Amino acid sequence: MSEIIRLVIADDHILFRAGLSELLKKNEDIVIVDTVSDGEQFMKLIENQNKIDIVLLDITMPNLDGFGVLKKMNAVKTNIKPIIISMHNEGNYIAKCAKSGAYGYLLKNADEEELLKSIRTVAKGKKYFSPEIAEKMINFMSENKISSDILTTKELQVLKLIAKGMTTKEIALQLYVSTRTIETHRANILKKLEVKNTAALIKKATDYNLV
Amino acid sequence: MSEIIRLVIADDHILFRAGLSELLKKNEDIVIVDTVSDGEQFMKLIENQNKIDIVLLDITMPNLDGFGVLKKMNAVKTNIKPIIISMHNEGNYIAKCAKSGAYGYLLKNADEEELLKSIRTVAKGKKYFSPEIAEKMINFMSENKISSDILTTKELQVLKLIAKGMTTKEIALQLYVSTRTIETHRANILKKLEVKNTAALIKKATDYNLV
DNA sequence: AGTTATATCCGTATTTATACGGATATAAAT
DNA sequence: ATTTATATCCGTATAAATACGGATATAACT
Numbered sequence: 410m411s412e413i414i415r416l417v418i419a420d421d422h423i424l425f426r427a428g429l430s431e432l433l434k435k436n437e438d439i440v441i442v443d444t445v446s447d448g449e450q451f452m453k454l455i456e457n458q459n460k461i462d463i464v465l466l467d468i469t470m471p472n473l474d475g476f477g478v479l480k481k482m483n484a485v486k487t488n489i490k491p492i493i494i495s496m497h498n499e500g501n502y503i504a505k506c507a508k509s510g511a512y513g514y515l516l517k518n519a520d521e522e523e524l525l526k527s528i529r530t531v532a533k534g535k536k537y538f539s540p541e542i543a544e545k546m547i548n549f550m551s552e553n554k555i556s557s558d559i560l561t562t563k564e565l566q567v568l569k570l571i572a573k574g575m576t577t578k579e580i581a582l583q584l585y586v587s588t589r590t591i592e593t594h595r596a597n598i599l600k601k602l603e604v605k606n607t608a609a610l611i612k613k614a615t616d617y618n619l620v
Numbered sequence: 621m622s623e624i625i626r627l628v629i630a631d632d633h634i635l636f637r638a639g640l641s642e643l644l645k646k647n648e649d650i651v652i653v654d655t656v657s658d659g660e661q662f663m664k665l666i667e668n669q670n671k672i673d674i675v676l677l678d679i680t681m682p683n684l685d686g687f688g689v690l691k692k693m694n695a696v697k698t699n700i701k702p703i704i705i706s707m708h709n710e711g712n713y714i715a716k717c718a719k720s721g722a723y724g725y726l727l728k729n730a731d732e733e734e735l736l737k738s739i740r741t742v743a744k745g746k747k748y749f750s751p752e753i754a755e756k757m758i759n760f761m762s763e764n765k766i767s768s769d770i771l772t773t774k775e776l777q778v779l780k781l782i783a784k785g786m787t788t789k790e791i792a793l794q795l796y797v798s799t800r801t802i803e804t805h806r807a808n809i810l811k812k813l814e815v816k817n818t819a820a821l822i823k824k825a826t827d828y829n830l831v
Numbered sequence: 832a833g834t835t836a837t838a839t840c841c842g843t844a845t846t847t848a849t850a851c852g853g854a855t856a857t858a859a860a861t
Numbered sequence: 862a863t864t865t866a867t868a869t870c871c872g873t874a875t876a877a878a879t880a881c882g883g884a885t886a887t888a889a890c891t
Contacts, residue, residue: 543754574820609785
């Protein structure tokens with residue numbers, strides 16, 4: 410806890426910003442450098458002021474939202490580590506933030522302990538995603554698990570080879586059957602998964618984790 | 621801590637099984653119903669014995685591995701909740717397990733606290749993935765963010781429409797350009813992503829989260 | 832001023848994939 | 862014993878995708 414953590418809060422809700430400041434102020438190792446109410450203000454801030462370790466970043470903000478900030482920060486060279494604070498708990502959002510360079514993701518109803526834990530973990534350069542967030546991600550990822558038994562084993566085998574980029578002819582050779590057989594399999598697979606062509610097939614198959 | 625948690629360990633490493641048993645035995649709310657050394661044994665066990673709440677499941681086992689067990693358990697009606705214990709910390713594995721119905725995922729070098737926490741959380745019917753695991757998943761998800769800039773915006777746009785199952789002709793109509801233009805785009809996309817056909821393209825595109 | 836990247840378009844040809852309408856053998860299920 | 866599902870195969874035909882070879886206009890970068 411020796412090092413001082415310099416922190417900025419970017420959130421358009423005044424009360425939330427204030428409450429968060431008060432709450433963090435109590436900790437000797439954390440200094441609130443500034444608070445801003447939208448992404449543009451934040452970007453202006455970091456142009457002049459680069460002694461910032463962490464920004465607590467809201468997703469939904471006017472002018473420039475959290476995603477926008479993440480994007481711009483990727484372009485600019487900076488070592489400010491963003492932690493997303495959001496009401497959205499859909500795995501959708503979480504993955505998107507992670508990909509955009511977020512170091513953490515907190516729900517607004519997270520408790521103080523969780524908040525401090527994430528700040529201190531991220532300050533050390535490590536990413537932190539709470540078990541609760543992990544659960545959301547898991548649920549998001551495991552939603553799509555239907556239709557793994559509507560295909561026969563042969564069809565599934567063929568599907569996997571298609572996904573590897575093999576043509577009908579190549580598959581037929583490898584499986585020691587006629588190309589017509591594979592053609593029939595393909596037709597049946599398309600029908601069963603209710604798609605019209607290979608592109609949609611592979612999209613669906615990967616979405617549903619069949620390949 | 622009131623309720624008794626009935627637990628089975630499925631792992632082919634004798635010492636690990638034993639150690640785990642000893643460790644868990646100390647807790648009054650946990651009872652080790654049995655320990656087995658492979659998936660087949662476990663499946664036989666649950667045919668007769670259904671008073672099991674949780675199984676600690678190793679991924680790599682002889683005869684029938686952890687994935688196989690998860691799969692079979694999906695088919696059979698049971699309320700045994702599996703927690704994966706694995707040496708693999710690749711997000712790859714974790715996501716696969718989550719999709720196959722795992723309630724938790726622990727690394728073999730997790731500490732006692734973590735283990736108990738996950739067991740008790742899962743016993744309550746909630747899923748539990750440790751922050752460490754969450755981090756791996758995040759890293760895994762954000763690893764594949766390459767090549768989102770090797771495609772031009774137009775190419776990316778076309779790629780997304782291909783993934784939706786649209787044909788070259790349909791895409792051309794929608795974008796008010798010639799089919800030849802879309803053909804060229806397709807060719808360039810294939811070349812850039814180093815794939816030979818649509819199937820492999822969509823596979824790679826989804827893997828790398830481009831669509 | 833010259834290169835590079837992007838987006839657009841075309842000809843010719845071949846290869847793959849899809850559509851439609853069949854068939855047969857086998858094993859499992861009722 | 863008959864139906865059902867699976868896996869295999871074929872003819873004919875069209876649609877779509879891929880492989881070559883080009884080209885032009887524009888904007889951006891050096």
